[in-house]
Amino acid sequence: MPVRRGTGAAPRIGGPPSFPVPVSRPPETVPMTADYKSTLFLPETGFPMRAGLPRREPEILARWEEIGLFGLLREDSRGREKFILHDGPPYANGHLHIGHALNKILKDVINRSQQMLGKDANYVPGWDCHGLPIEWMIEERYRAAGRNKDEVPIVEFRRECREFADKWIDIQREEFKRLGVIGDWDNPYTTMTFAAEAQIVRELGKFVMSGELYRGSKPVMWSCVEKTALAEAEIEYHDRASPTIDVAFPVIAARAPELEGAEVAIWTTTPWTIPGNRAIAYGDGLDYRLIEVTRTGAASGVAPGRRIVLAAGPMEDALARCGVSGHREVARFRGADLEGAVCRHPLRGRGYDFDVPLLEGDHVTTEQGTGFVHIAPGHGAEDWALGTRHGVETPHTVDEDGRYLDHVPLFAGARVLTGDGGEGDANGRVIAALAESGCLLAKGRLVHSYPHSWRSKAPLIFRNTSQWFVSMESNGLRDKALAAIDATRWVPPSGHARIRGMIETRPDWVLSRQRAWGVPIAVFVHKETGEALRDRAVIDRIADAVEKEGADAWFAGDPRRFLGDGRDAGDYEQVFDILDVWFDSGSTHSFVLERRPGLAWPASLYLEGSDQHRGWFHSSLLEAAGTRGRAPYDAVLTHGFVLDGEGRKMSKSLGNVVAPQDVVEQYGADILRLWVVSADYGEDLRIGPEIVRRQADSYRRLRNTMRFLLGNLAGFGEDERLDPAAMPELERWVLHRLWEIDRLVRKACDDFDFHALFVALHTFCATDLSAFYFDIRKDALYCDPLNGTRRRACRTVLDTLFSCLTAWLAPILCFTTEEAWLQRFPGEKESVHRRVFPEVPESWRDDALAAKWRTVRRLRRVVTGALEVARREKRIGSSLQAHPAVHADAADIAALDGLDMAEIAIASRATLVAGAGPSAAFRLDDAPGVSVVVKLADGGRCERCWMVLEEVGSDPVMGDLCTRCAGAVAEIADVSEVVT
């Protein structure tokens, strides 16, 4: 006779008081072979096993938007201690890449965790808007349309740049939101709002007022055709033939007496820079030789008897160039021996009557040339840096056309390059003059890689130009910045040394750019004195105008409105250079943290990739140290860079780029967020198809843990809750573990160590819960009488686990934990993110119990090992078929006092025996003294709980059940009768 199934499937468990809905029929009529499944309390939940994150996450986002979650959080945490993570602004062009995703997810995890630690983590995202890349995009458009940028009014050009930035802000904002990043997305900050531009002007004004801003000069890559400076990215390198010369600089002073009357040889491919020469660089660790020429070839301009200093490495080549066929070595030197030596310029007596000092230069090599480098501070970046460091002047020698200025002796008016980029007469005239002076040792030609303009394709030169600087020394900026570094917490600590090294040696900050899209260096220069106008009122008038009209006010306005009465605009030059964009972003702390309600200065934390030691951390530090005497942050956290699965840099050409949008679309943002915390982001991170798949695996375990909790908490009510004191040890052990993990979670959040947090939680879910606690308690949850103490204790703990796990994982799995939380608590404005981490009472701590259960699990491992052998021998399948006998020393047996080893090992029965077991018993090497003999459990199988017990069959009515199950079924039947 077929068993008639009940009207419902499994008993539904409703709200409190929780009792099941009726089962199929009264127990008396249940036949011996009944299907008891419907009498079990099996898990039930609408929380699906398959996440479907790509579809579900946008729904959750929409709900957050709808309830105004960010606003609710601000209300909830009003008055709490603030945690301000100040957002480093990404540049507003292009879609997000994986590095953006890493950065913003990390920030989000930190903000959410600080919020749940009980703080007010108000996060205002921002964008960096000014600068070259956007200018190029607009220029590119003009080119495509056949327009010339220079013919477009600057205000119109700037407007197009602004619109371009706006467009990308909108796109990136949506992409960031999709990652689950929560913040004030409706009111982000940008560097191009009028208020921001005005504040940047004010900040610059502080450097003007302090006198730290000064006009100096610096060589830049210059196109004589376009008459403009070019940025690195606008430069192409092509082969070009250049003249080469070896030039002798006579020594006029040196420590070593042998050097008297000797000459230092330099080699260069730019003869035209010799008029700009002001020093010679040598390498400290290099070997040098002083030689005397004894024989020369016919074509040589070098006479025997001349004494020349050269580096040992390139000496033979250099002498060959000079036609020297015989020489003798007079002396040997180390570079360091040349310290303090001075030469005269080879054109001395013809307008070049200054000394040429020998300086140590760490860029000097012996690969080419003579081992000495001619230093023209106006014509090379390294030359300028070395010269500036030693107080050597940087002369202006050529104008914007590439023509020697009038004050240049001998060569005024000569051209380095012609108007169309061709070779001018400067090189030839300089070479001729050197030959006349007798200092030309050799000349030749060389084809080498040389910079050219990307636009005109004409060769470029390094040309000295006027620029605006912030002095590192005049007002003690360097010292202030170094002190600020020492007062800041750097995570990881190596960041301290990294930025310190940079600040210690960096030259003055070049603030000016000859560009259009940026905040102007809003300064007036007195035409006669060359001094910047230092007048608080003028600066305020400019800033106020910018606040109302934007920075265009500076470009479009009449200077008289700023200068005020009593000054003649004709006396002043208005500076139209713009600020280095690093000054913009370095000032964000002032127009965001200081001026926005709800925020605070300084920031609790700045968090960016490690490249920002040179970038934003650096510029923010200098800006704030100069204007406020300290860093704008209390702590700085850096993360590494994202590499591909093999640890290589990602590039389009390698085809190894992982786009965050693709991961989100295929797996979901929670998977990407899991990836972030699964790695040690203090170092470089890898991502590739396999690594993403691994995250999906880890995710499944966490999701299923939550699903198990939800399923077994169906209908849980407060009246069912049990006090820990009344709980079995197993439950109290779980509470102890929660106490331990709570501590770990809070410490990990303090340390921003989410990898440790993730590992701890994942291992806890997999090892302690799924493989141990849940596995053991499934029997009680499914089979025990509905309100049995053991079952109530377990459900109470499951409730606590749910509370803790959803909170602890919420900063990471922001979507999944929300889904799980709402599954149980679907309130209108309910959100897991509005919670704080649950209070875990100290009373849950029980070290003695933990020690005891370490023993329990050690014994259990021997049992499971023994069961596996029995399984292999086909003696058992399910562990419930077994009856293990555990032999252990008396101390271990005593430790199990009051515990049921059968329950713990999921066997039907277990026996504990003190003493050594039989020699054939199963043992594990790492559990000495413990052995297990697996017997088969005697008795019949309970058709409900599947335990094999001798008592089965003893119930007169339900002969196929054990006593416990018979009672449970009877209880259900009683209740069902009441209900029906």
Place this chain on the structure above:
RNA sequence: GGGCCUGUAGCUCAGUUAGGUUAGAGCGCACGCCUGAUAAGCGUGAGGUCGGUAGUUCAAAUCUACCCAGGCCCA
């Protein structure tokens, strides 16, 4: 070339600061069990010259030097 950093099982990481038992974990993998968490759950197992070489030491993943590979920032 310089500054900072990294290299431990297929993957992600502990362990290195203060050298000391057979180098651990989770995942993956293989095999098996269960079929009442089921595109789940449980168990067992395999898998590592600790980037390489040389050195210090009774003893090195751990300290030193050099080398190789990779990253960021400079040059």
